[in-house]
Amino acid sequence: MSTMNIENLRKSFGETEILRGIDLDVGDGEFVALVGPSGCGKSTLLRLIAGLEVATSGRLVIGGRDVTALPPKERDVAMVFQNYALYPHMTVRSNMGFSLKLRGAEKAEIERKVTEAADVLGLDTLLDRYPGQLSGGQRQRVATGRAIVRDPKLFLFDEPLSNLDAKLRVQMRTEIKALHQRLGNTMIYVTHDQIEAMTLADRIVVMHSGRIEQEGAPLDLYDRPANAFVGGFLGSPSMNFIKGHIRGGSVVTDDGSVLPGGEAVGGHEGRTVLWGARPESIVPATEGFSGMIEVVEPTGPDTQLLVRVAGQPLVVLLRSRTPATPGEKITMTVSPSEIHLFDADHGSRIEAKP
Amino acid sequence: MEAQFKNPHALMLRYGLLSILAFIVVCPLAWLALASLRPQSEIFQPVSEFGWSTFFPSRLTFDNYRALWASDFPLAVKNSTFVAVTTVIFGIVVNALAGFAFAAFDFRGKNLLFLLVIASFMMPFEAIVLPLYVMIRAFGWANSYQALIVPEIANGMVIFLFRQFFASIPRDFYEAARVDGASWLYIFTRIAMPLSWPTIATSGLMLFLSQWDSFFWPVVAASNPDYAVVQVAIARNINFEQSDWGGLFASTNLAILLGTIPFLLVQRFYVRTLISGGIK
Ligand SMILES: Nc1ncnc2c1ncn2[C@@H]1O[C@H](COP(=O)(O)OP(=O)(O)OP(=O)(O)O)[C@@H](O)[C@H]1O
Ligand SMILES: [Mg+2]
Numbered sequence: 096m097s098t099m100n101i102e103n104l105r106k107s108f109g110e111t112e113i114l115r116g117i118d119l120d121v122g123d124g125e126f127v128a129l130v131g132p133s134g135c136g137k138s139t140l141l142r143l144i145a146g147l148e149v150a151t152s153g154r155l156v157i158g159g160r161d162v163t164a165l166p167p168k169e170r171d172v173a174m175v176f177q178n179y180a181l182y183p184h185m186t187v188r189s190n191m192g193f194s195l196k197l198r199g200a201e202k203a204e205i206e207r208k209v210t211e212a213a214d215v216l217g218l219d220t221l222l223d224r225y226p227g228q229l230s231g232g233q234r235q236r237v238a239t240g241r242a243i244v245r246d247p248k249l250f251l252f253d254e255p256l257s258n259l260d261a262k263l264r265v266q267m268r269t270e271i272k273a274l275h276q277r278l279g280n281t282m283i284y285v286t287h288d289q290i291e292a293m294t295l296a297d298r299i300v301v302m303h304s305g306r307i308e309q310e311g312a313p314l315d316l317y318d319r320p321a322n323a324f325v326g327g328f329l330g331s332p333s334m335n336f337i338k339g340h341i342r343g344g345s346v347v348t349d350d351g352s353v354l355p356g357g358e359a360v361g362g363h364e365g366r367t368v369l370w371g372a373r374p375e376s377i378v379p380a381t382e383g384f385s386g387m388i389e390v391v392e393p394t395g396p397d398t399q400l401l402v403r404v405a406g407q408p409l410v411v412l413l414r415s416r417t418p419a420t421p422g423e424k425i426t427m428t429v430s431p432s433e434i435h436l437f438d439a440d441h442g443s444r445i446e447a448k449p
Numbered sequence: 450m451e452a453q454f455k456n457p458h459a460l461m462l463r464y465g466l467l468s469i470l471a472f473i474v475v476c477p478l479a480w481l482a483l484a485s486l487r488p489q490s491e492i493f494q495p496v497s498e499f500g501w502s503t504f505f506p507s508r509l510t511f512d513n514y515r516a517l518w519a520s521d522f523p524l525a526v527k528n529s530t531f532v533a534v535t536t537v538i539f540g541i542v543v544n545a546l547a548g549f550a551f552a553a554f555d556f557r558g559k560n561l562l563f564l565l566v567i568a569s570f571m572m573p574f575e576a577i578v579l580p581l582y583v584m585i586r587a588f589g590w591a592n593s594y595q596a597l598i599v600p601e602i603a604n605g606m607v608i609f610l611f612r613q614f615f616a617s618i619p620r621d622f623y624e625a626a627r628v629d630g631a632s633w634l635y636i637f638t639r640i641a642m643p644l645s646w647p648t649i650a651t652s653g654l655m656l657f658l659s660q661w662d663s664f665f666w667p668v669v670a671a672s673n674p675d676y677a678v679v680q681v682a683i684a685r686n687i688n689f690e691q692s693d694w695g696g697l698f699a700s701t702n703l704a705i706l707l708g709t710i711p712f713l714l715v716q717r718f719y720v721r722t723l724i725s726g727g728i729k
Contacts, residue, residue, distance in 0.1 A: 142624075147628065166627075168632075172628065173628065173629075180619065182640055197631055197635070241625075
């Protein structure tokens, strides 16, 4: 059983508290993606789980065993580093067999497991090379291979694909997904790349300055962000926000523009809110709110517009090659179910009162 | 830069100056080497009228070397070699461990301690000779190999070099190994040390040369002829009444030649680390 439970975990470096009370339960075989802006503490959390850093307070349980105070080697976790950390003076074979050799496994067993992992990752012809003689993608595979030969309770990945080019990243993403389906181990995966998080994870955990903002299935988070931060963080280009007051089922901005209120306005008359709509939720219409097109960016299949509405820039993503010219007026609307309202002060999601 | 290389006059000037410099550096050494091959009587004879014969002896002889072989100089070479090699072996282990601790661990008083290490190699040796001698005497080590070796093992400069190198190894290496279950000693011997051979070469050389060239401390700590080292043996050729110039030149020459052997062996690494400041 390889579950993981974190209870009120805190970590300070000197005076600054970096992790401010993390609670997280990860089920057996689950793939959890940790996302959040740079510096929010993702790596720190991962390093605490690995035992590379000691928690200031809180509890960490892996596979039912309290490991809060145990050194890394007694936790049975494997970690894939962003820079791979392959030992430059060892061949691929010795790199991959390193942990087994440390544990005193027999030569034949090491050889068998390394060959097995190399087969899975397509590294069989590279086993006698040194890391310096490999391409970025191959190094990444070796780093992954070094983790899987151990068959650990828990896999930790810290932005493993961020050093690869876009194309290779997509390919390796698919490989990691296949690997997870095949091995079925519990994995925790830190990434900056939302698409990576959305496609790989069973569950996404969004962090922000040392706290968990929201966790849940990728599409749930996308469709129902618990606060403006999560709404703005997930999705690219990110969600548009415009401040206004709820008045008569609509959101009225300071300069008097009227935006559709959506499903959540009920019972909140007069409240100051952040009106949120994803760029792809906004569609041209004959009736609705209007704005001035400022920039037109065709991206191939889509067209991205920058429209000024109520004095604020609004990004609109059109799923077609709509002809549009800067300086033109455009009328748009958003389907009520795709409008998000957040409290203007603390950013939490507003739902309709019955 | 480019233009400078293309201009033939600048190039000529450059190589002209370099040649003069090289000549100035090599000249006394060449004179020393050739003088050691002269018969005793002829050594200073041609110096006053500077010319061809200032450098080139009329007759080559190995008499000076033969005499040296019969003296206690071979014992001094043996002593020096033993002392220097032992210092290198222990010195690398001890100083690398210390450097590793400074690079990899956080502990209380680390910065102060490191400052002391740096101060230790800024301090002139003469300043600590007396207290050191008192200590060695108290240990009962006067006139022994320990007296010559032990004080030279820990070396602030070498600790500094190792610390710089180990700190330049990405922490990820250490951490990956720790997650994989390695102890710190294992990480030190299997990951940190194998990566640091340029620093090992440099440090080994520094330790070797400092022992090979040491004179003052051996005179103080081990005056017994049984423990005479090379520099001490060379100095014995000089005294107030009359100096054995032939023996002096021959022994100096040998000391230089033997001292360059380790340098030639590891020269490739040595140059590289000094240039790159110990990184990779
Ligand atoms: N050893 C340390 N000493 C002091 N502060 C640290 C230490 N390690 C991390 N921090 C601080 O903790 C904060 C979180 O760092 P962390 O590396 O966990 O961020 P992250 O979410 O992984 O960011 P990124 O996405 O850029 O990798 C940062 O502000 C960082 O400066
Ligand atoms: Mg990070």
